[in-house]
Amino acid sequence: MRNVSTLLLGSERRAISGLAGLYASRMLGLFMVLPVLALYADALHGATPLLIGVALGVYGLTQAALQIPFGLLSDRFGRKRIIALGLVVFALGSVVAASADSIGGIIVGRALQGAGAVAAAIMALLADQTREQVRTAAMATIGLSIGVSFAIAMVLGPWLAGWAGLSGIFWATALLTVIGLLVLWRWVPPAPRRVRHKDVGMDRAQFKSVAARKDLWRLNGSIFSLHLVLMAIFVAIPFRLVDAGVAMEYHGLVYLSIMALSFVAMVPLIIVGEKRQRMKAVCLLAIGAIAVSLAALALPAFHGKALFVGLFVFFTGFNLLEATLPSMLSKLAPAGAKGTAMGMYSTSQFLGAFLGGTLGGALSSAFGLDAVFIGCALLGAVWWLGMWHLPSPPPLSSEVVALEDTHPDTLDMLMQRLADVVGVEDVMVVPEERLMYLKVNRQALDRAALDELIPPSKP
Template sequence: MRKVSALLLVAERRAISGLAGLYASRMLGLFMVLPVLAIYADTLAGSTPLLIGVALGIYGLTQATLQIPFGLLSDRIGRKRVIAMGLIIFALGSVVAAMADSIWGVILGRALQGSGAIAAAIMALLADQTREQVRTAAMATIGLSIGVSFAIAMVVGPWLAAWAGLAGVFWFTALLTLVGLLVLWRWVPPAPRRLRHRDVGMDRQQFKNVVTRPDLWRLDLSIFALHLVLMAIFVAVPFRLLSAGVAVEHHGLAYLGIMALSFVAMVPLVIVAEKRQQMKAMCLLAIGAIVVSLSSLGLPLSQGHWLFVWLFVFFTGFNLLEATLPSMMSKLAPAGAKGTAMGVYSTSQFLGAFLGGTLGGLLAHTWGLNAVFIGCAFLALLWWLAMLRMPSPPPLSSEVLALHDTQPDALDLLMEHLADVAGVEDVMVVPEERLVYLKVNRQQLDQAALTRLIPPPKH
């Protein structure tokens, strides 16, 4: 029914590829430091495990603080201007960190990197440049690019640091950012409009409803805890690889093997979660795997080849959650509130990264490397218990449809008719946007009835 209209236009292809590349390159720059900072920062003046942890996670604090203000600013002065400003700030932070000769300089640089908080503006620009029929696929492309950038960063970061030092990693990040500016202005097409998008941007009227729903805040807690333990353990993991006899220049190969195997193991679990409606079970399985792996890494069980086994178990759980948590959020968010829900979710993620780096550094500084893993395992166990009572998410998905010729006085009646369509679980009609936001069960959806009420656009 909507197949023709769902084909990507040339401008949409350029927008999706360009903005996904921008998002991925920025996350690549942030993540490349993760597997190398703890080792290479030892040579910086004033370096301690606590301050190394702060340097790892400080970008999360500035990112969480500024991402929503940057998104709102892009509504006023333009998406590309805000994105360009954020990229310049990010590049400046990379240069500051590259030139630093003390841990405090690296902390300042990482804080500036996070201050280029352009995630919301990128998503808004992507929404401006894509039609409702293809927007979900476009957003999924961004999500996929983040996962790919993390895997690449884990491999490239150690190799680049072994070749050019920690400063080289930051200089490479600055260069990537300058390339990103060229992509923004020369490849990404001008936005034909600048609108508010409830499936992407923050809606203040929906905020209270989103943060007070137990099922949604459990997902916010999950992404918070996931990135907390990730940042925390990288205060210790590089040293564990060294003690296992893996030379610094070969850490990238170790991560390559671990990440590749964990992706292979994750794929069938994601299929089970999505196709067989086992989201909650897979979520609990992944958190349980993280608890077991972290506990084992903090005990003598992680000697020799067992170190790689437990890191494989950890990253399988991590990657499984990175893939399923956004999907669960999309299913549970009310119609028209997906953007608000994802905004709170992203803020929780960045706060988790900041507190995780700080906590990992504090534990390592006070009680040693084993305490980092044991402390994170205890927190992950509390997280598992919090998720145990969460109801299984229903098999719902979001759909956004454009209103074409509907008269304003007929909108209430249209909303009633839409609510009566089989498979439609939630409806929000937004007259000023000329859009309808739906939550639908596609297995039960009466597509013919929906098409009669809202015909697809004519070409």
């Protein structure tokens, strides 16, 4: 009943590489303006700190509003068609922003970029294209590509803006999107029969039960706060770098150094959190580091060279949370409901980005740059207190089992017997998918009893 082979098929390699590249290039286009927009906005008609903040974060509003509708449309009209439609909208937004000479034009362009909300449809197509045995690794590849694209954007954005101006970033984004369309149609394999995967897509029937989980809302609040803070401080950080004597053309090198060091610093903390089951402690440490670093950046002593230390601490905490929060969500989400939980999580992330840019601009406009860091530090303190009450995530992992020969009349009995296996914490059977979703504690799992009920097939 279970196929234990985890070797990727040729079509799976093409799907994973193509869709991960597509997802990453889209995020690259959204993030490249982050470190440069505030500096280059002087050339834009009508620019104010508030409107600059709105321009930074407005993509999050349209993304949050449309990602679920795009996913549902992909169920009905086909994944590739809807993804292509979203990419065309994204490219249109890039062209509008590239052609703009006012901050209003940039806001419209960024809003259109976010309106090409194909993230859920890409994940659904990836699930269609991969077997359940390799799907977790495939999704992890997408997650890794997002982190890498953010780091590259921090370096590439300042360099590209220095060479071709702010409009050059948007033209480059439009070109990447056109290349993405070619990858979608020529490299990604033809889409198979569409199936709703409960561990990937949003399921409206599960929404109420998932929304009632306070532990999941604490994680939603965390990703909301993380991206709120990120967008808010980029209203101020570019100016702080200039004040520290760093010319605009060298900002990319500063971000490269800081991001590289922060990635190195976070790795041992992730290992400790995962191996020693200290995920909550690592999460609290990261939030505390973010709050302290932001409070420090508001002090006069951190307006010069010490700025780099504060940014290093901040981005170490940021990258650590970007890696650990999805892992915690996966452990806490009910069996078969990770897709619904992740949909709510992603929506919270995008709303945080929108509100962060807007609030950062408002604070800067009304009270100055220091107020941005102070406001974000206070939010970090409240955030830390909220996460203190989160139960420590159990050492659970998800397992998806293909039901090839099980007669429907035996499913209830099989579920009951599986639930009695030591280490199996949750079971969900979806007959229409012919899949069974398990949440298991691998440290306590009675693997022999599980294999007796669901024998692995020979590779």
